[in-house]
Amino acid sequence: MTETHADYQLSQLDQLEAESIHIFREVAAEFEKPVLMFSGGKDSIVMLRLAEKAFYPAKIPFPVLQVDTGYDFPEVIACRDKWVSRLGVRLIVASVEQAIADGIVVDDGKTSRNRLQIGTLLNALEEGSFTAAFGGGRRDEEKARAKERVYSHRDEFGQWDPKMQRPELWSLYNGRIHEGEHMRIFPISNWTELDIWHYIGREGIEIPAIYFSHQRRVFQRDGMLLTESDFNPLRTGESAEERTVRFRTVGDLTLTGCVESEADTIDKIIDEIAIARVTERGATRGDDRFSEAAMEDRKKEGYF
Amino acid sequence: MSDSPTGLTQAQKAEQVRSMDLLRFATAGSVDDGKSTLIGRLLLDSKSIFEDQLEAVEATSQSKGYDYTDLALLTDGLRSEREQGITIDVAYRYFATPTRKFIIADTPGHVQYTRNMVTGASTADLGLVLVDARQGLTEQSRRHAVILSLLRVPHLVLAVNKMDLVDFSQEIYEKIHAEFTQFATKLNIPDLEVIPISALQGDNVVTRSEKMPWYSGPTLMHHLEHVHVASDRDLVDVRFPVQYVVRPKSDEHHDYRGYGGMVAGGVLKPGDEVVVLPSGMTSKIAGIDLFDQEVSEAFPPMSVTVRLEDDVDVSRGDMIARPANAPKPSQDIDAMVCWMTNEPLRPRQKLAIKHTTRSARALVKDIQYRLDVNTLHRDQDTKELGLNEIGRVQLRTTVPLLCDPYSKNRATGSFILIDEATGVTVGGGMINSAS
Numbered sequence: 001m002t003e004t005h006a007d008y009q010l011s012q013l014d015q016l017e018a019e020s021i022h023i024f025r026e027v028a029a030e031f032e033k034p035v036l037m038f039s040g041g042k043d044s045i046v047m048l049r050l051a052e053k054a055f056y057p058a059k060i061p062f063p064v065l066q067v068d069t070g071y072d073f074p075e076v077i078a079c080r081d082k083w084v085s086r087l088g089v090r091l092i093v094a095s096v097e098q099a100i101a102d103g104i105v106v107d108d109g110k111t112s113r114n115r116l117q118i119g120t121l122l123n124a125l126e127e128g129s130f131t132a133a134f135g136g137g138r139r140d141e142e143k144a145r146a147k148e149r150v151y152s153h154r155d156e157f158g159q160w161d162p163k164m165q166r167p168e169l170w171s172l173y174n175g176r177i178h179e180g181e182h183m184r185i186f187p188i189s190n191w192t193e194l195d196i197w198h199y200i201g202r203e204g205i206e207i208p209a210i211y212f213s214h215q216r217r218v219f220q221r222d223g224m225l226l227t228e229s230d231f232n233p234l235r236t237g238e239s240a241e242e243r244t245v246r247f248r249t250v251g252d253l254t255l256t257g258c259v260e261s262e263a264d265t266i267d268k269i270i271d272e273i274a275i276a277r278v279t280e281r282g283a284t285r286g287d288d289r290f291s292e293a294a295m296e297d298r299k300k301e302g303y304f
Numbered sequence: 305m306s307d308s309p310t311g312l313t314q315a316q317k318a319e320q321v322r323s324m325d326l327l328r329f330a331t332a333g334s335v336d337d338g339k340s341t342l343i344g345r346l347l348l349d350s351k352s353i354f355e356d357q358l359e360a361v362e363a364t365s366q367s368k369g370y371d372y373t374d375l376a377l378l379t380d381g382l383r384s385e386r387e388q389g390i391t392i393d394v395a396y397r398y399f400a401t402p403t404r405k406f407i408i409a410d411t412p413g414h415v416q417y418t419r420n421m422v423t424g425a426s427t428a429d430l431g432l433v434l435v436d437a438r439q440g441l442t443e444q445s446r447r448h449a450v451i452l453s454l455l456r457v458p459h460l461v462l463a464v465n466k467m468d469l470v471d472f473s474q475e476i477y478e479k480i481h482a483e484f485t486q487f488a489t490k491l492n493i494p495d496l497e498v499i500p501i502s503a504l505q506g507d508n509v510v511t512r513s514e515k516m517p518w519y520s521g522p523t524l525m526h527h528l529e530h531v532h533v534a535s536d537r538d539l540v541d542v543r544f545p546v547q548y549v550v551r552p553k554s555d556e557h558h559d560y561r562g563y564g565g566m567v568a569g570g571v572l573k574p575g576d577e578v579v580v581l582p583s584g585m586t587s588k589i590a591g592i593d594l595f596d597q598e599v600s601e602a603f604p605p606m607s608v609t610v611r612l613e614d615d616v617d618v619s620r621g622d623m624i625a626r627p628a629n630a631p632k633p634s635q636d637i638d639a640m641v642c643w644m645t646n647e648p649l650r651p652r653q654k655l656a657i658k659h660t661t662r663s664a665r666a667l668v669k670d671i672q673y674r675l676d677v678n679t680l681h682r683d684q685d686t687k688e689l690g691l692n693e694i695g696r697v698q699l700r701t702t703v704p705l706l707c708d709p710y711s712k713n714r715a716t717g718s719f720i721l722i723d724e725a726t727g728v729t730v731g732g733g734m735i736n737s738a739s
């Protein structure tokens with residue numbers, strides 16, 4: 001048996017964990033068809049871990065949905081497959097390629113894969129008639145997220161209307177929806193980037209190898225360091241070279257920048273973040289850089 | 305502030321983070337009292353602001369022709385609000401010092417005020433009310449204090465801001481201090497601190513002000529870091545609302561049946577005699593599981609899975625308590641309700657109610673009075689509650705609730721009201737008594 005603290009104090013990480021478990025159980029109890037949206041990144045892996053804890057020794061009572069952009073890092077897919085097989089959860093993969101082929105989304109050559117994900121995702125949610133979709137969004141990530149609810153109501157079009165959001169009092173969540181609507185659920189709303197890392201370290205959680213320092217051939221584009229790959233041909237004037245890097249976020253590899261880093265352990269990553277002076281998004285997410293309000297727009301369209 | 309003391313080993317640092325606790329606080333202030341500036345300063349001085357965020361704010365400040373960096377811009381939210389130059393919704397912000405993590409519920413100053421403040425205060429351990437030293441206490445500052453005390457936020461800080469604009473005058477501070485302390489005696493505020501600050505210049509925010517040597521109390525940050533919140537919880541009365549029944553139905557865990565939930569009160573231990581409500585069946589706790597570990601105790605706000613020795617029928621919405629200390633199942637509820645929608649609340653209205661993990665329907669039997677949150681006057685002539693109004697309401701529920709007075713337990717004493725047609729949360733309630 002584990003001894004708990006004599007002073008009945010729960011550390012903040014334990015409090016965050018308890019709150020997230022509470023949210024997972026609440027949704028599993030009240031919604032007909034939940035699904036966990038899995039990006040392959042550290043936040044969604046932490047979500048999986050929390051869901052595992054919430055229902056243990058039973059299996060997670062809902063499937064996991066991932067949007068395959070076609071440009072995903074192989075390390076991310078490998079890590080996902082390990083998690084899925086260990087937990088015995090059902091994995092649903094919604095492919096952007098397939099959505100393009102089926103005419104669900106239109107690839108005009110200018111729209112980024114991260115944006116095409118929106119249509120693909122919404123379509124997959126609709127096809128599966130899911131009533132609640134867990135997302136790994138955190139309120140500390142970006143200004144527009146600071147006001148996001150834990151239960152975020154979406155209309156029949158999957159859209160988010162800031163004025164339609166329900167007040168959230170105490171830990172009493174209102175899960176009522178109408179036919180065709182669904183709820184986005186953010187169980188790790190109150191976690192910060194550092195909390196996530198400390199938790200990964202404490203729990204010994206396996207995350208994709210690209211988060212750790214490694215050698216990679218990279219090139220500069222729009223002030224970002226991008227990975228060399230067949231999906232991302234070099235343009236004139238660009239040249240690739242080998243550097244020691246790691247990724248702070250995972251996503252479409254044609255748009256996700258890396259940072260030069262020697263941090264090859266969780267502890268070193270934590271040290272690096274503690275002194276990092278640029279947000280995760282600001283540094284490495286191509287699709288958020290175009291306008292300050294880009295995130296908000298994508299949210300309204302139903303991405304988050 | 306957030307730099308770890310140098311020379312700590314990796315293990316010591318990890319230990320420090322593991323033992324770090326949490327303070328949730330709600331901020332309130334009228335427009336222009338300096339709330340955004342203060343929050344911006346707390347974030348900046350605790351190094352929670354990243355360079356790209358700061359650069360964006362510096363650029364905006366410059367383009368607007370300001371001669372200083374407008375820290376308030378750091379916490380500006382959605383674009384629609386930015387365009388109107390106002391904030392309209394509760395925003396949550398995060399920062400940490402080596403010993404504590406903080407979650408700020410930042411409640412905006414005007415439209416929808418009460419609704420937002422009630423929301424922000426519902427989860428807060430501490431309320432931070434700002435006043436402008438030049439104006440002193442206003443009707444709004446009193447209202448903020450009233451709402452915080454209604455929501456039983458156990459700690460209150462009154463920050464007297466813009467001290468730089470009143471020459472750091474002790475006299476002005478003392479006057480506001482005295483006036484507020486006097487007013488607070490009418491309220492339920494167990495712990496009050498009045499701190500003179502300048503959010504803009506940083507005096508007494510993180511560092512002690514040299515311009516106010518007459519002030520001997522703590523700086524705001526020091527107070528936030530050290531205020532003792534652990535004893536605010538009820539560790540005596542065992543309350544465990546059953547949230548989810550864990551049944552693996554696998555070969556390996558064939559006979560496992562556990563009750564998942566968050567401890568709302570008291571300390572649960574294996575071997576304890578318990579009663580399951582509303583059925584009244586008794587059993588003993590066989591074990592308490594936290595994931596794959598058995599724990600020797602569970603206390604608020606832990607999320608655990610409780611196993612019982614007997615095969616009693618327990619489902620979501622039930623409550624586990626002690627035989628000699630259990631709430632009486634009640635259908636007649638007397639509560640303070642904050643109304644949050646345009647269409648007023650009226651007697652005979654039917655609503656959905658959610659209390660702990662239990663959902664039911666409720667009929668409004670009576671609205672006894674409307675509370676004027678500025679004067680504390682009880683208006684017994686109106687028989688309805690409008691948007692952002694608070695009043696005393698009698699409800700009759702379709703099934704018994706397993707509740708406590710809100711003054712005893714904020715988790716088992718609170719509920720939300722939901723419009724059955726729209727599904728929208730239209731009210732929040734705090735139980736006075738139930739029978």
Ligand SMILES: Nc1nc2c(ncn2[C@@H]2O[C@H](COP(=O)(O)OP(=O)(O)O)[C@@H](O)[C@H]2O)c(=O)[nH]1
Nearest residue numbers: 334335336337338339340341376466502503504
């Ligand atoms: N002189 C002075 N000005 C302040 C102080 N705090 C805030 N202000 C100014 O007061 C104005 C309103 O502040 P702001 O933070 O936007 O107020 P809010 O509406 O309460 O969020 C801004 O022009 C601030 O720069 C202070 O301590 N001293």
